[in-house]
Amino acid sequence: MARRRLNEPQTKAIIIALHTIKRTVSVPALDVFLRVREAAAVMKIMLPSLAAVALLALTACDNKTPEVVSSVSEDPQAAAIANRAPVELPPAIKAEKSMRCQPGNVLFFVTFFEGDKQARVRTEKGGTPVTVTAATAGEPLTGEGWTLTGTPTSAKITQPGKGDFTCKG
Template sequence: MKKLLPSIVAVSLLALTACNSNKDPEVVSSVSEDPQAAEIANRAPVELPPSIKAEKSMRCQPGNALFFVTFFNGDKQALVRTEKTGPATKLTAVTAGDPLTGEGWTLTGTPTSAKITQPGKGEFTCKG
């Protein structure tokens, strides 16, 4: 009996190893494939909204006017307010370096020095 038991174990292990001739492990998952995976992979890349570059209160001439301007990274977007907590006007440009425009407004320049054209009021030269 003592000699028979090890030989039975050896034979049964040999039989079990012969059952699976595939050397790759079997992967079991409860997650099915995403039906939109191909569509998502072919989408255009998403451009994130720009982060704030600078928020400036700008003193402008003529008339010692005051504008509150938020400049965004990428130089394609800015927000302009005539009051600190007032409504903002979004100004955009297609490419960096072009004048930012929107709703009759125009802005050119940087956070330290800019020219702002306000609808109905004319052009202002501003320092930040």
């Protein structure tokens, strides 16, 4: 069953009829219905007037521009940072190779880095690496008595106390 909305005269007629019934019969549900209807009528009048009072209070405020508070201040080291030397990032890994070397069929694990200025050599997989470096690309990489020359496919490694090894990756 579709509910039909009552217009204002019909609502008033129903309220008058219910008030008449209320005087003769005491029904709790009827009492609640009448109180809700009365509250709704009061709210129709009160709510717009309360909103108007609130807006009136807001218009009485000063219309000055608000003070901007910022946590960002001038950096006291800005000049020093601008004049410092450029930072060179660590090189990316170019290749990781296990290299079989002669004489003695020795195995080295070598990590080559981009720029050909650095490599890491291990004698065991997962062992402690020895970092060998060069000032410029193309020079032999040296460090801690080790020397490495070559590429990831073919290299010559000198191990301290063991001698020179010719390796293929």
